[in-house]
Amino acid sequence: MDVTHPAGASKREIEVLVMLGARLSNADIAGRLHISVRTVENHVSSLLRKYGVADRRALGELAVQVQAGAPVPGRLAGLPSALTTFIGRSAEREHLMETLRGARLVTVVGPGGMGKTRLAGQIAGAAGSSFPSGGAFVDLVPARGGYIAQAVATVLGVSERPQQSLEDAVVERLGESRSLLVLDNCEHVIDVVAPFVERVLAACPATHILATSRERLGVRGERAVPLGPLPLESDAERLFIDRATAADPGFGADPVVVAKLCARLDGMPLAIELAAARSAGLGENGLLAALDDQLRLVAGGRGVDERHRSLRAVIGWSYDLLDDEEQALFRRLAVFAGAFDLAAVAGVSSAGSTHGAIADVLGRLADKSLVSVHRRGGAVRWRLLQTVRAFAIEQLDVSGERPEIQDRHLRWAADVATELETRLDGDEWYEEFDGVADDLRAALAVAPEGPGELPHRLAQALAHLAYTRRFLMESLGHYRTAAERAPAPGEAAADLYAASAVSHAIGDDGQRPFDLLLAAAQRARVAGDRGATAIALAQAVTTARRHPAGFAAEVPYERLRDLLDEAASAADGSSDAVVAARLAEAAAWAATADRYEADLVLAEAAVAAARATGDPVLISAALDTVATADIVAGRGGAVRQIMDERLTLLPAMSRHDPNAAPEIVDTYRMAHLAALGVGDLPAALSIGQRTMDDDLAGSSYYSAALLITPLVLSGRFDEALRMAGTAWEGWRRAGRPRTGTMSPPMAAVALVHGLRGDDEGYALWRSRAIEVIGELPPHSTFVSMVDARLAVHAGRAEDAAALVRLTFNGIRSWSPPYSRAVGAELAVVAGLPDAPELLSAAERHESAWAAACTARARGRLHGDTAALTAAVAGWEHIGARFERASTLLLLPDRAAEGRRDLDALGVEVPAQRV
Numbered sequence: 061m062d063v064t065h066p067a068g069a070s071k072r073e074i075e076v077l078v079m080l081g082a083r084l085s086n087a088d089i090a091g092r093l094h095i096s097v098r099t100v101e102n103h104v105s106s107l108l109r110k111y112g113v114a115d116r117r118a119l120g121e122l123a124v125q126v127q128a129g130a131p132v133p134g135r136l137a138g139l140p141s142a143l144t145t146f147i148g149r150s151a152e153r154e155h156l157m158e159t160l161r162g163a164r165l166v167t168v169v170g171p172g173g174m175g176k177t178r179l180a181g182q183i184a185g186a187a188g189s190s191f192p193s194g195g196a197f198v199d200l201v202p203a204r205g206g207y208i209a210q211a212v213a214t215v216l217g218v219s220e221r222p223q224q225s226l227e228d229a230v231v232e233r234l235g236e237s238r239s240l241l242v243l244d245n246c247e248h249v250i251d252v253v254a255p256f257v258e259r260v261l262a263a264c265p266a267t268h269i270l271a272t273s274r275e276r277l278g279v280r281g282e283r284a285v286p287l288g289p290l291p292l293e294s295d296a297e298r299l300f301i302d303r304a305t306a307a308d309p310g311f312g313a314d315p316v317v318v319a320k321l322c323a324r325l326d327g328m329p330l331a332i333e334l335a336a337a338r339s340a341g342l343g344e345n346g347l348l349a350a351l352d353d354q355l356r357l358v359a360g361g362r363g364v365d366e367r368h369r370s371l372r373a374v375i376g377w378s379y380d381l382l383d384d385e386e387q388a389l390f391r392r393l394a395v396f397a398g399a400f401d402l403a404a405v406a407g408v409s410s411a412g413s414t415h416g417a418i419a420d421v422l423g424r425l426a427d428k429s430l431v432s433v434h435r436r437g438g439a440v441r442w443r444l445l446q447t448v449r450a451f452a453i454e455q456l457d458v459s460g461e462r463p464e465i466q467d468r469h470l471r472w473a474a475d476v477a478t479e480l481e482t483r484l485d486g487d488e489w490y491e492e493f494d495g496v497a498d499d500l501r502a503a504l505a506v507a508p509e510g511p512g513e514l515p516h517r518l519a520q521a522l523a524h525l526a527y528t529r530r531f532l533m534e535s536l537g538h539y540r541t542a543a544e545r546a547p548a549p550g551e552a553a554a555d556l557y558a559a560s561a562v563s564h565a566i567g568d569d570g571q572r573p574f575d576l577l578l579a580a581a582q583r584a585r586v587a588g589d590r591g592a593t594a595i596a597l598a599q600a601v602t603t604a605r606r607h608p609a610g611f612a613a614e615v616p617y618e619r620l621r622d623l624l625d626e627a628a629s630a631a632d633g634s635s636d637a638v639v640a641a642r643l644a645e646a647a648a649w650a651a652t653a654d655r656y657e658a659d660l661v662l663a664e665a666a667v668a669a670a671r672a673t674g675d676p677v678l679i680s681a682a683l684d685t686v687a688t689a690d691i692v693a694g695r696g697g698a699v700r701q702i703m704d705e706r707l708t709l710l711p712a713m714s715r716h717d718p719n720a721a722p723e724i725v726d727t728y729r730m731a732h733l734a735a736l737g738v739g740d741l742p743a744a745l746s747i748g749q750r751t752m753d754d755d756l757a758g759s760s761y762y763s764a765a766l767l768i769t770p771l772v773l774s775g776r777f778d779e780a781l782r783m784a785g786t787a788w789e790g791w792r793r794a795g796r797p798r799t800g801t802m803s804p805p806m807a808a809v810a811l812v813h814g815l816r817g818d819d820e821g822y823a824l825w826r827s828r829a830i831e832v833i834g835e836l837p838p839h840s841t842f843v844s845m846v847d848a849r850l851a852v853h854a855g856r857a858e859d860a861a862a863l864v865r866l867t868f869n870g871i872r873s874w875s876p877p878y879s880r881a882v883g884a885e886l887a888v889v890a891g892l893p894d895a896p897e898l899l900s901a902a903e904r905h906e907s908a909w910a911a912a913c914t915a916r917a918r919g920r921l922h923g924d925t926a927a928l929t930a931a932v933a934g935w936e937h938i939g940a941r942f943e944r945a946s947t948l949l950l951l952p953d954r955a956a957e958g959r960r961d962l963d964a965l966g967v968e969v970p971a972q973r974v
Contacts, residue, residue: 072753076103080116081123095753096711102530102755105490106217136184136240138197138215143433146182147302148295149175156183156285160268161190163283164261167246167271170287172447173330173371176272177244179287183270184242191268193237201245201446202398202498204505205252210531212241212256214494219530219755222725223567223762223797224790226531227259231793232761234264245446246273254279263793289327296322299329303336307427311339317348324351324370330447331374337429338378350377375451378428389421390430391459394452395469397502399434399441399495407472408465441495466506473503474514477521484528484716493525500525504541516545520555527562528716530755535718536562543583550587556580557596558718560603565721565756570610574603590630591639597627598646605649606684608656617653624650637673641682644669648685660689676709680723684730696737696877696906703731707747715756728757729801732766737874739909741938744770761790768805769842773909775941777812777965784809788828802832804842804875811846815853815942815967822850844869845879848886853946854970860890864898877907885917895921908938916947925951941965 072093079089086100093100107119160166160183168176177199184197196215203211209226213219218233220226234241241260246253254277257269261281271277276284290296297318304311325331335347342350351374382390392408393400402415402422409418422442425431430448434441444452456462477500483489500522507515523538539559546552560576577600584592601624604615624646631639644666651659663685670682683702690698706727713720728751735743745767752763764787771780784805791802806829813821829843844866850856851863867883884902887895899921903914912934919927928950935944942965948958949969962969 073103073107076100077107077119077123079123080104080107081120083120093753095750096715099753099755101486101490102219108217108491135194136188136191136197136242137194137217138199139184139242140177140181140197140199140434142178142181144306145302146178147299148290149179149182152179152285152287153182153186156270157187159283159285160187160270163281164267165257165269165271165277165279165282167273167277167282167284168287169273169276169284171274171371172450173328173445174287174289175329176287178329180242180244180270180272184240187240191238191240193239193266195234195240195242195267197242197244199244200249200253202502203249204397204498204501205249207498207501207534208249208252208256210497210534212243213531214497220532220566221530221755221762222565222757223799225533227256228790228793228795231260231263232790234260234267235789236264236266238266239264239268241267241269243269243271246271246277247275250275250277253277290322290329290332292322292327293319296325296327296332300332300336303333303429304339307337307339313339314345317345321348321351324348325374326370328371330445331371333429334374334378337427338381371447372451375430375448378430379451379455382425382428382430386421386424387455389418390425391452391456391461392465393425393431393442393444394449394456395465396443396499398498399443400499401439401441404472404476404496404499405442407475408468466503469499470503470507470514470518473500474518474521476500477518477525481521481524484525490529493529497525497529504538507545511545511547513547516542516547516551519545520551523555523558523562524716524718527565527718527721532562532566536566539718543579548587549583550589550592553580553584553587553589553592553596556583557592557599560599561718561721565718565725567725568610569607570603571612573607574600574611574615577603585630590632591634591636594627594631594634594639595642597623597630598642601627601646602642602649602681605646605655605658606688614655617650620650637669638675638678641666641669641673641675641678645678645682645685648682656688657692658685658688660686660693663689676712677720677723680706680709680713680727684726687730687734694905696734700734700738700740703727703734707731721756724754725757728754733874736770737877737907739877739907739911739938741770741774741909741940745774761787761793762801764790765802765805769808772808772812773943774939775943775945775965777816777942780809781812784825791832796832798832798834800833803829806832807842807846810843811849814846814850815965817968842875842879845875845882848879848882852882852886852889855889857890860886861892864890864892868898868901877902877905877910878913880905881907881910881913881917885913885920888917888921908934909940909943912938912940912943912947916943916950919950942967 075093076089079092084092086097086104089100090097104116104119156166156168156179168180170176181197188194196212198212198215200208200211209230212230213226216230216233218226218229220229224232243253243257250273253271257271257277257279260267260269261279276282290299297315300318300322301311301313304313321335322332325335335351339347379387379390389405389409393405395408396404402418405418405422406413406415422431426433426442430444431442432445434443456465476496480489480493500518504515504518504522507518519538519542523535523542526532526538527535536559539555539562543552543555543559546555556576557580560573560580563573563576577596581593581596581600584596601620604611604620608614627643627646631643634640644662648658648662648666651662663682666682666685667679670678673679683706687699687702690702710724710727713724715724728747732744732747732751735747748763748766748770751757751766764783768780768783768787771783787802787805791797806825810822810825810829813825826843826846844863848863848867851860864883864887867879867886880902884895884899887898892898899914899917902910902917905911912931915927915934916931918924919931928947931947932944932951935947941961945958945961945965948954948961951958959969
């Protein structure tokens, strides 16, 4: 089914969407798709954001459209729903629409209260048909400078994954589709917004950005469109009458007086709305007299600042008309950075205030347009417009209540955050967290300096929530803040230990987790917690040995031995099974000075110690120690068995616990490589798909890369080519990180182009395979295997000896069985004198793919039809279509079948092979 999904929904999300249309529960969907319930919950939350709908019922209705084959219209997630009519601005709308069609960055510039947000919402709604991939309307008022990416990601429904920052995830979501991103109220975070906008414009060539700000963003290519006041004697008066009539249906005004009122207010929409809201009580003549008096009280001359003067005058005048109860609540609302509900307002109100009384006052403030009402689904929330909030903050300072109200806000935030932590197994917390996250962050930012129970509790809970929300870098920062604000060193140690685990989840496997573990050990030592000290030190040793590539400089072996001795000393006399397991694991890793090695006997002892704890995380970590020893010994089958067991442990690991993150991420990666290592292509594809579906382990480009190699080896060339663009562009948008993981997939794509006779494509993707690792190492790589396989396919003997040598330069990875098998076959094809010896060496492996390849090579060498037939059976067993077809060419009675199959794959048979 070819359906347009403007919000960028993935194939798996569309599968979830269709099942929602069938009214299946999350558990039923998880069972049918063979994914976790947590993953389903994340997909549902993501779909809600991408399609801008309120609940599962609305998603179910969209599913009906999808199943019927109807295109889902472009939706702008986060677009605010208007509760009042939009008046005027016809010329501005037409001009903005035209400008947005021709420019990729358009900024509506004007002072506060001019109606920039309402106009941007009108433009965004009207421009939907021009942006079939939808986009997002992001309100930046509650966002602090460091959380712009979070604000955009929340609306788009994306999250952070290993080796992919949140900004990278946003850029990848927008991609090359024609999307519209509206960034509303940029002025207070302009230093952060400007580089973010530059990044999006550079990486997403079809994305257009509409911004609103009190000043230009200063980005190259920006088209600034000034927004002035509403024209007098037309739109200004129409707006006043519309809002006054809404406040008092019997309102009847003298047009002359209304015109004078609008002139006094300089045609500013917000000032007109505030004044009109008072018309029911004062009438237009009373309003005019009151405003004249108020304007005389406001300091400053008329001129360039006149609009600010008149707006401040009308806000102050409206505030002065409030009774004491209304003024008190209005001031206290200033502490909220974003929207708030009744419970939040109760948290900053006087003791004994009931929800009913608070709701009554909020209603009165809303009637006077000092508080805006926001509705989403059945929930009602309120907020202060930015200009109004600035005035409320001033009044809060004047009252002297600010420290007390901020303290109440901090306590409310800590209570809300810790309560949300208790509901992480459901899916409702996700929406609630997004609704209060800006206020939780704001409360923590202005909390009194130094250690304290409330700021520590808030930072710790916010770190946990951000981790589960998959805002990983944010989580890391909050855990470090929690350690700084911890009232006791033992609590700080736990926070730093969690921070090290989150650092692993981000994809930082080396220095930073190591340093955080040492810091955790130091704080645990101060607290007198010998067990926690031993665990942190042992984990530091394991990190340095298990993930040495993440260190700029190798940690000296002598230092690691000293740390291990210190850990053992701290644990002396302990009967704690977890302490014993972590020490045993570290001892296995530190038994030899060689990197990436572990002592098998000690590793097996570590597994036994871990099993005694019953903790799946500890068991998985210990199993990886044994697997490392098996990798060194070349026991691919044993490694595969261990990885299969690690996979079975995944469902028992909490997705909410940062300490499980390193094992979850590592298990997927190592299990995939283990399956490739033994040539089990179906398993490698299955694990790659599971990784892509996992909300923690998979980033889109990384997961796509995992799937490309087994797809190519399976002969599923077109699927691999479709994923190649995603993987390459994702890697490029992520800042081109140097990684060996991306090289084999890029080389595999080069193989497809080479087999199809596309020399230009082959050269391009081969160069990319080298680019992602920086240079071609002087040892066996998948690139060498690809070069050799193309030589075998073409029957080229020139330079064969040198190429064969490259394929036999062994390294400890999954690829040598492939490269050696192909190298041996090339030696046979080229008639190299040492071909028999090379073939015998290549046969010493445990790879089903290599077994089929060497069987074919032996069939070539000896003209052995039985060996060729066995090779065909081997290729069929693992689903390797291309290799099966190539082998059939060597069997005269089945050669025609082979040519047909190669033709279906787009592969031309070289003349000498026909």
